[in-house]
Amino acid sequence: xxxxxxxxLTDAALADAMMSDLTSERRRHARKSPALAALWFWRTAIGxxxxxxxxxxxxxxxxxxxxxxxxxxxxxxxxxxxxxxxxAPWYSIAAVGVIALGMAFATTAFAVVDGVLFKPLPYRDPGxxxxxxxIIVRDxxxxxxxxxxxxxxxxxxxxxxxxxxxxxFNTSGAPLDLSAAERPRVATVDAAFLDVLGxxxxxxxxxxxxxxxxxxxxxxxxxxxxWQRAFGGDPSIVGRVVTDLEQQRVQVVGILPRDFVFxxxxxxxxxxxxxxxVLDPDERRxxxxxSQHVIARLPAAVAETAAEQxxxxxxxxxxxxxPAIPPSAAPARPTQPPDLIPLRSILSPDARDxxxxxxxxxxxxxxxACVNVSGLAGTRLQDRRHELAMRRALGGTTGDLLRVLAIExxxxxxxxxxxxxxxxxxxxxVTLALMPPGLMFLKxxxxxxxxxxxxxxxxxxxxxxxxLWPAWSTRRPQVASALxxxxxxxxxxxxxxxxxxxxxxxxxxxxxxxxxTLLAGSLLRVWRENPGFNxxxxxxxxxxxxxxxxxxxxxxxxxxxRDTPGVAAAGGLSDALLENMRNGSPFEPPxxxxxxxxxxxxxxxxxxVTAGFFDAAGLRAIEGRLPTGAELRxxxxxxxVSERVARQFWPRGSALxxxxxxxxxxxxxxxxxxxxxYMALDAKPDGAIYSSIAADARPSIRHVLVRFDGDAAVSLxxxxxxxxxxxxxxxxxxxxxxxxxxxxxxxxRRFQTxxxxxxxxxxxxxxxxxxxxxxxxxxGRRTREVGIRVAVGATxxxxxxxxxxEQLATVAAGLLTGALVASWVVRFLxxxxxxxxxxxxxxxxxAIGTILVTAVAGTALPAWRAGRMDPVKALRMD
Amino acid sequence: xNDTETLALGEFEQMVLLAVLQAGDDAYGMAVHAxxxxxxxxxxxxxxxxxxxxxxxxxxxxxxxxTEPTPERGGRAKRCYGVTRNARAALRASRRALxxxxxxxxxx
Numbered sequence: 001x002x003x004x005x006x007x008x009l010t011d012a013a014l015a016d017a018m019m020s021d022l023t024s025e026r027r028r029h030a031r032k033s034p035a036l037a038a039l040w041f042w043r044t045a046i047g048x049x050x051x052x053x054x055x056x057x058x059x060x061x062x063x064x065x066x067x068x069x070x071x072x073x074x075x076x077x078x079x080x081x082x083x084x085x086x087x088a089p090w091y092s093i094a095a096v097g098v099i100a101l102g103m104a105f106a107t108t109a110f111a112v113v114d115g116v117l118f119k120p121l122p123y124r125d126p127g128x129x130x131x132x133x134x135i136i137v138r139d140x141x142x143x144x145x146x147x148x149x150x151x152x153x154x155x156x157x158x159x160x161x162x163x164x165x166x167x168x169f170n171t172s173g174a175p176l177d178l179s180a181a182e183r184p185r186v187a188t189v190d191a192a193f194l195d196v197l198g199x200x201x202x203x204x205x206x207x208x209x210x211x212x213x214x215x216x217x218x219x220x221x222x223x224x225x226x227w228q229r230a231f232g233g234d235p236s237i238v239g240r241v242v243t244d245l246e247q248q249r250v251q252v253v254g255i256l257p258r259d260f261v262f263x264x265x266x267x268x269x270x271x272x273x274x275x276x277x278v279l280d281p282d283e284r285r286x287x288x289x290x291s292q293h294v295i296a297r298l299p300a301a302v303a304e305t306a307a308e309q310x311x312x313x314x315x316x317x318x319x320x321x322x323p324a325i326p327p328s329a330a331p332a333r334p335t336q337p338p339d340l341i342p343l344r345s346i347l348s349p350d351a352r353d354x355x356x357x358x359x360x361x362x363x364x365x366x367x368x369a370c371v372n373v374s375g376l377a378g379t380r381l382q383d384r385r386h387e388l389a390m391r392r393a394l395g396g397t398t399g400d401l402l403r404v405l406a407i408e409x410x411x412x413x414x415x416x417x418x419x420x421x422x423x424x425x426x427x428x429x430v431t432l433a434l435m436p437p438g439l440m441f442l443k444x445x446x447x448x449x450x451x452x453x454x455x456x457x458x459x460x461x462x463x464x465x466x467x468l469w470p471a472w473s474t475r476r477p478q479v480a481s482a483l484x485x486x487x488x489x490x491x492x493x494x495x496x497x498x499x500x501x502x503x504x505x506x507x508x509x510x511x512x513x514x515x516x517t518l519l520a521g522s523l524l525r526v527w528r529e530n531p532g533f534n535x536x537x538x539x540x541x542x543x544x545x546x547x548x549x550x551x552x553x554x555x556x557x558x559x560x561x562r563d564t565p566g567v568a569a570a571g572g573l574s575d576a577l578l579e580n581m582r583n584g585s586p587f588e589p590p591x592x593x594x595x596x597x598x599x600x601x602x603x604x605x606x607x608x609v610t611a612g613f614f615d616a617a618g619l620r621a622i623e624g625r626l627p628t629g630a631e632l633r634x635x636x637x638x639x640x641v642s643e644r645v646a647r648q649f650w651p652r653g654s655a656l657x658x659x660x661x662x663x664x665x666x667x668x669x670x671x672x673x674x675x676x677x678y679m680a681l682d683a684k685p686d687g688a689i690y691s692s693i694a695a696d697a698r699p700s701i702r703h704v705l706v707r708f709d710g711d712a713a714v715s716l717x718x719x720x721x722x723x724x725x726x727x728x729x730x731x732x733x734x735x736x737x738x739x740x741x742x743x744x745x746x747x748x749r750r751f752q753t754x755x756x757x758x759x760x761x762x763x764x765x766x767x768x769x770x771x772x773x774x775x776x777x778x779x780g781r782r783t784r785e786v787g788i789r790v791a792v793g794a795t796x797x798x799x800x801x802x803x804x805x806e807q808l809a810t811v812a813a814g815l816l817t818g819a820l821v822a823s824w825v826v827r828f829l830x831x832x833x834x835x836x837x838x839x840x841x842x843x844x845x846x847a848i849g850t851i852l853v854t855a856v857a858g859t860a861l862p863a864w865r866a867g868r869m870d871p872v873k874a875l876r877m878d
Numbered sequence: 879x880n881d882t883e884t885l886a887l888g889e890f891e892q893m894v895l896l897a898v899l900q901a902g903d904d905a906y907g908m909a910v911h912a913x914x915x916x917x918x919x920x921x922x923x924x925x926x927x928x929x930x931x932x933x934x935x936x937x938x939x940x941x942x943x944x945t946e947p948t949p950e951r952g953g954r955a956k957r958c959y960g961v962t963r964n965a966r967a968a969l970r971a972s973r974r975a976l977x978x979x980x981x982x983x984x985x986x
């Protein structure tokens with residue numbers, strides 16, 4: 001971002017040299033203190049940018065004389081605006097604070113959603129790129145997805161549209177284990193891939209012979225990010241052979257450019273290494289070998305509908321080639337041609353709706369901030385009516401007055417935007433820390449030139465609103481009445497306008513506060529859920545590898561962990577744990593079982609476990625007994641079932657002693673255990689059938705569950721080291737406490753709650769500041785009136801009560817309006833709310849209470865100050 | 879290069895050329911800035927130093943080259959500067975002119 005800005009201000013070579021020096025110097029400072037180094041870096045960088053920008057601006061002034069006059073005039077107005085703002089410190093602080101808050105949220109939101117919504121695809125003529133895909137309808141939403149195609153199909157499509165260029169890729173390969181911490185994903189791509197996207201490697205590239213056949217040393221292009229991260233940006237890595245932990249040898253043949261983005265649908269699937277896609281002759285001939293995603297570059301001359309018609313004809317031709325295969329053994333026949341889906345819309349479709357919602361909410365907040373400051377500025381203009389009338393009387397035109405106001409607004413907005421950008425830096429870091437993985441961004445969410453551009457644009461809109469709205473209300477200042485200090489005929493109208501402004505802010509804040517409170521309440525409820533197993537002092541280790549291991553070896557490994565000092569229990573399971581994944585069940589429902597819908601039990605999971613699992617998970621039998629360690633080691637045909645399974649499979653009797661068939665073997669139910677949430681903390685518990693790993697046809701282990709005597713986080717590294725030393729065929733790819741894993745499983749929810757709650761809190765704060773500002777101004781304007789009231793005997797309490805009564809009526813009107821709007825808006829939040837009614841009285845009362853307290857605080861402070869006013873001084877004032 | 883051309887060098891340009899000479903083989907933007915701060919006790923904008931280095935490079939009074947990219951520099955190269963023969967002549971002429979002008983004014 002900074003490099004681009006510097007390049008824009010100077011030239012690319014000089015900018016690169018500056019960045020190089022700044023980076024080097026920052027690293028040198030960072031050895032003493034990273035925080036101070038960051039501070040030094042940004043202070044120096046801002047100074048550098050400021051100097052270069054000023055130099056550029058000076059160079060651009062075409063006529064030196066004209067420039068000098070304009071600059072002198074502008075400087076005069078600027079000095080006047082700053083002096084004028086310093087004379088009104090409360091107004092200045094409130095206005096700058098409000099703009100800063102709005103700008104911080106708007107820029108943070110833009111930085112996050114830019115990579116999803118706005119940033120153009122970094123490919124040549126991206127509008128010509130299409131994915132061969134299919135629109136899937138899920139929960140009423142149309143979601144575009146890539147299709148998997150065979151080589152024969154791709155050739156047929158290419159033959160049908162000779163004007164188009166086709167490229168294929170596959171992302172299902174295993175990651176490469178460069179080191180324990182560095183496991184880049186690998187995609188295989190065909191020779192046309194980079195050409196079709198219109199990308200050229202930064203250094204090196206694939207050669208035609210790389211695609212000729214399998215090689216002992218696989219060539220790979222790596223992304224710029226991986227190059228920087230794993231190889232420190234060392235250019236000599238190109239040509240070097242790297243050996244991974246599995247002894248695979250890979251030759252780095254090139255580096256992809258910095259802005260390269262792989263067209264994957266999720267950041268979890270974004271490969272950082274590209275290797276040649278080489279199909280063997282059998283795969284080339286097999287119509288069913290569908291292993292490739294397809295991208296097509298369709299020239300603008302070929303209409304999308306015409307291309308789809310030609311693909312349909314090619315599909316019909318392929319149908320004739322289709323061999324007679326039983327439908328159950330074959331994938332879908334190629335009778336349906338692919339849909340040509342613009343590449344842009346297939347990338348991260350799930351994130352687009354949320355991104356639009358976040359962007360709309362931030363725009364809404366920014367608008368609230370602008371309206372707020374406009375209100376403050378409008379009230380302030382009332383106080384400056386003398387000055388404006390004087391300017392008008394001395395021959396000032398409307399343009400002159402507007403310029404004065406615009407400069408003052410600009411000072412406020414620029415100061416607010418600068419503070420907002422600093423706050424946005426912090427806000428973005430928190431947002432990124434909470435962001436769920438898997439969101440596909442076309443650029444990393446950072447504050448870069450595009451975000452700064454957005455901030456400048458938003459600031460310009462702010463200046464326009466903050467200048468024009470108040471100016472419109474004073475477009476015909478009545479010189480005589482202003483100079484004599486009498487109120488004009490429009491006084492009541494302006495009071496009404498202020499009341500409407502306060503009411504509108506309260507209403508908007510209430511809408512956002514209700515949304516934030518609903519989601520925060522939902523998160524609290526989720527945290528209070530019982531996962532079914534006991535997460536205290538327990539941890540889980542996610543294992544990879546160990547293919548072909550026997551059940552005895554798996555049990556040995558678990559026993560080794562269990563016998564480690566400080567470990568209370570250890571057990572293994574073959575299935576996903578808190579990974580938002582389901583595995584299904586090999587068990588056949590018995591005759592008389594209820595269907596999932598009828599019994600409200602949903603899905604049944606078959607979970608294969610080792611001896612010690614139930615102790616490690618803290619599961620106890622609530623009926624019958626648990627399978628014993630010996631039974632589980634031997635692979636005896638016994639199972640324990642969860643309550644939901646018992647209810648669904650045997651609704652009229654006990655589950656104990658019942659038989660369950662799987663893999664042609666009959667298992668006996670020996671016990672019933674409580675339901676547990678293995679998918680995610682906020683997902684309804686699935687039914688679970690626990691059998692022995694030793695009874696599986698191919699025993700495997702995915703998680704080792706360990707219960708410690710003390711704090712799990714402290715003892716966990718010891719177990720990771722133990723497994724690496726004693727069982728090197730397994731690799732621990734993740735080790736975390738069960739509490740942390742439960743937290744991770746609801747990361748999406750935590751992120752949504754953070755978004756809505758922070759927006760809600762900001763809206764409440766904005767409304768509070770807005771009310772405070774308008775009230776302070778209103779009270780200030782009524783100084784003389786208050787003085788007279790006190791002089792004729794009004795007590796302080798009466799003054800405070802009078803002031804508050806007037807404003808609180810407005811607040812009440814705002815609350816009523818807001819409640820009506822919010823009651824409609826919350827219906828759209830139903831999908832995000834957990835076990836909470838959207839009209840939950842507790843939630844609504846909390847939100848209304850928060851607004852009320854904020855509004856009362858905003859009203860009471862100026863009213864209290866008015867009550868303490870000295871009547872003599874008040875009457876002397878204007 | 880004659881003296882008239884030499885005197886066309888601005889004061890800051892002369893200082894930057896001297897700072898480049900003082901920094902020796904490792905004269906890059908940040909080092910030149912540090913030399914100016916240390917020896918001339920002048921707080922100058924870093925941007926001004928870079929712009930002046932670039933301008934002197936374009937005028938042919940400095941020559942620049944880049945080193946190999948290093949991880950320490952985020953994969954970027956360092957741009958170093960050296961003073962050309964013309965610049966040395968210009969600096970000498972400038973010093974001579976100033977010395978001549980100062981003659982007899984030591985009491986000031």
